[in-house]
Amino acid sequence: MSNEAKAFIAPRASHVARHAADKSPSRVTRHALPYFPGCALKDQARGFERAAQAAMERLGYELAELPRWNCCGTVYSLSSDDLMRHVAPVRNFIRVQELGERRLVTLCAMCYNTLRRSARFVSTDPERLQRINAFMDEEPDYAGGVEVLHLLQLLRDEIGYEEIEARVERPLYGLKVAPYYGCMLLRPREVGIDDPDRPETMELLFEYLGAEAVDSPHKVECCGAYQTVANPEIARERVLEIVGAAARRGADLIVTSCPLCTYNLEHHQLSVPGDASHVTGDKSSTRHALPVTRHVIPILYFTQLLAFALGAPGEELGFEQAAVDPRPVLAQRVGG
Amino acid sequence: MGQEIMERIREANEAVITGIDDADIKHWVTIYIMGKAYRVPADITLMQAIEYAGYRFVRGAGCRAGFCGACATVYRVAGDWRLKAALACQTRVEDGMFLVQIPFAPAEKPTYDIETEPAEGSVLLKYFPELARCVACNTCTKACPQELEVMDYIQAALRGDLEAVTELSFDCIQCGLCSIRCPAEIVHYHAAQLARRLYGKSLPVPKHVEERVREVEEGKYGEEFERLMSLSREEIEELYKKEQREKGGLGSRDASRVTRNGQGEG
Numbered sequence: 001m002s003n004e005a006k007a008f009i010a011p012r013a014s015h016v017a018r019h020a021a022d023k024s025p026s027r028v029t030r031h032a033l034p035y036f037p038g039c040a041l042k043d044q045a046r047g048f049e050r051a052a053q054a055a056m057e058r059l060g061y062e063l064a065e066l067p068r069w070n071c072c073g074t075v076y077s078l079s080s081d082d083l084m085r086h087v088a089p090v091r092n093f094i095r096v097q098e099l100g101e102r103r104l105v106t107l108c109a110m111c112y113n114t115l116r117r118s119a120r121f122v123s124t125d126p127e128r129l130q131r132i133n134a135f136m137d138e139e140p141d142y143a144g145g146v147e148v149l150h151l152l153q154l155l156r157d158e159i160g161y162e163e164i165e166a167r168v169e170r171p172l173y174g175l176k177v178a179p180y181y182g183c184m185l186l187r188p189r190e191v192g193i194d195d196p197d198r199p200e201t202m203e204l205l206f207e208y209l210g211a212e213a214v215d216s217p218h219k220v221e222c223c224g225a226y227q228t229v230a231n232p233e234i235a236r237e238r239v240l241e242i243v244g245a246a247a248r249r250g251a252d253l254i255v256t257s258c259p260l261c262t263y264n265l266e267h268h269q270l271s272v273p274g275d276a277s278h279v280t281g282d283k284s285s286t287r288h289a290l291p292v293t294r295h296v297i298p299i300l301y302f303t304q305l306l307a308f309a310l311g312a313p314g315e316e317l318g319f320e321q322a323a324v325d326p327r328p329v330l331a332q333r334v335g336g
Numbered sequence: 337m338g339q340e341i342m343e344r345i346r347e348a349n350e351a352v353i354t355g356i357d358d359a360d361i362k363h364w365v366t367i368y369i370m371g372k373a374y375r376v377p378a379d380i381t382l383m384q385a386i387e388y389a390g391y392r393f394v395r396g397a398g399c400r401a402g403f404c405g406a407c408a409t410v411y412r413v414a415g416d417w418r419l420k421a422a423l424a425c426q427t428r429v430e431d432g433m434f435l436v437q438i439p440f441a442p443a444e445k446p447t448y449d450i451e452t453e454p455a456e457g458s459v460l461l462k463y464f465p466e467l468a469r470c471v472a473c474n475t476c477t478k479a480c481p482q483e484l485e486v487m488d489y490i491q492a493a494l495r496g497d498l499e500a501v502t503e504l505s506f507d508c509i510q511c512g513l514c515s516i517r518c519p520a521e522i523v524h525y526h527a528a529q530l531a532r533r534l535y536g537k538s539l540p541v542p543k544h545v546e547e548r549v550r551e552v553e554e555g556k557y558g559e560e561f562e563r564l565m566s567l568s569r570e571e572i573e574e575l576y577k578k579e580q581r582e583k584g585g586l587g588s589r590d591a592s593r594v595t596r597n598g599q600g601e602g
Contacts, residue, residue: 071495074468091472091474
């Protein structure tokens with residue numbers, strides 16, 4: 001390369017390094033936890049992350065964004081011989097390893113599920129891991145051992161609900177909250193954060209925050225997930241059942257940990273026309289075509305409710321992207 | 337680089353730039369261009385070697401200085417299973433090298449109106465939905481002759497971080513090697529260009545640009561432009577040579593453009 005070319009290229013290294021330093025804290029301090037945001041939290045679900053940072057700061061922790069993280073893989077691959085699908089998660093584990101850390105905290109239920117299952121997939125078969133390491137010959141080998149945690153687990157098992165309760169500044173007395181787990185936090189059982197049929201992690205958290213947890217038979221069911229793209233009627237039907245059940249039990253809010261669940265719950269509940277009851281459209285459905293009432297319930301991320309209760313100011317709660325503004329009901333019930 | 341190697345490079349370059357007799361060249365290597373063996377002087381560039389072997393570039397050669405990205409080449413070297421990629425003008429021959437040039441990466445470039453698209457990350461997935469097929473294999477990064485973190489900018493594109501894509505892809509020369517190697521069939525460089533355009537659009541116009549545009553509009557350079565436009569080709573060439581002589585740059589450039597076969601650039 002000519003000298004002119006070199007001189008032109010040279011500044012690149014420094015501006016990339018500067019960029020990396022700006023965006024990705026590489027030094028992890030005592031209460032800093034290596035944190036995997038996932039793509040949606042940087043785009044469609046920014047409030048989920050914003051509120052998590054506000055809440056964790058109030059609990060004495062810092063979510064330290066993993067340097068050079070890449071997409072988790074989005075959907076855990078069930079084909080056991082398609083190792084390429086596990087390169088993305090394993091590369092993230094190498095980034096954790098490079099920090100000298102063992103744990104990786106996630107917020108998004110989908111990322112949690114994919115990363116946690118992939119960590120399991122490679123740790124249960126050294127040959128698989130060896131083949132993935134051999135493919136990624138430009139990286140140091142992943143030695144195994146990174147533990148993927150969902151923030152709810154950390155709140156429950158490490159920080160503890162009593163500690164959280166002690167720091168509540170805005171008790172949620174009078175607020176009725178319906179937790180919605182969906183699939184990814186609970187299934188399959190070996191990676192679930194709680195009992196897949198009778199979870200209580202979120203219920204207990206909300207009760208410690210002062211709220212009343214509204215139980216619903218549909219809280220562990222699927223929201224329709226990616227069917228919302230090709231077969232939106234399936235997702236719509238699922239959502240109307242989920243939202244309807246929560247609404248009939250008096251829920252002021254539904255709380256999730258998944259941007260896709262949130263999208264589906266928001267989008268499809270708003271698809272019901274505003275006038276009187278009407279009948280769902282799909283007559284070929286195996287379920288009965290029941291009259292549905294329009295329910296408009298704000299959908300929050302659990303971190304938003306937590307940050308609100310811990311006293312975070314409005315701009316740290318990240319409600320800007322909410323399709324249904326939760327502020328009126330929060331103000332009415334709690335006095336926000 | 338050691339004195340001895342520099343001396344060999346100087347000697348090898350003599351073979352291609354001055355047309356000295358093959359008998360005076362001491363160091364030779366054998367390379368395989370599209371499978372056919374050629375004996376060429378050691379230490380010359382792939383581009384020089386291809387020309388030495390008798391090929392004439394009609395595509396796949398441009399600036400010859402590592403900037404234009406026209407001379408993407410893939411190769412393997414003896415005893416190494418890795419498929420390597422490089423710019424032919426920036427890489428020197430090695431004995432036993434197998435190579436072929438990829439002068440063009442077939443890639444659809446979607447049409448968009450940058451004025452009407454918002455400076456938001458979601459625009460990238462609108463025009464390049466295949467970005468979501470990235471499996472983080474990093475093959476693109478390994479192929480990049482500019483040593484960019486290509487996979488990192490694709491990942492940044494996936495999460496809509498226009499600034500990061502811009503920073504990480506800024507030195508892309510659009511040779512297309514990343515897109516030739518990608519198992520997810522992503523067209524990295526076109527997506528990155530859209531990201532840079534969107535990000536650029538989101539930035540305030542720098543003061544010096546505003547001032548220069550104002551000067552142009554006020555006709556500050558009008559007279560000089562008109563004078564240049566009125567010159568003949570010969571007069572412009574003479575003007576260029578004069579300026580280059582004053583800068584002291586013309587002699588060496590002229591020499592390097594003449595190949596052994598007496599052909600100029602393609």
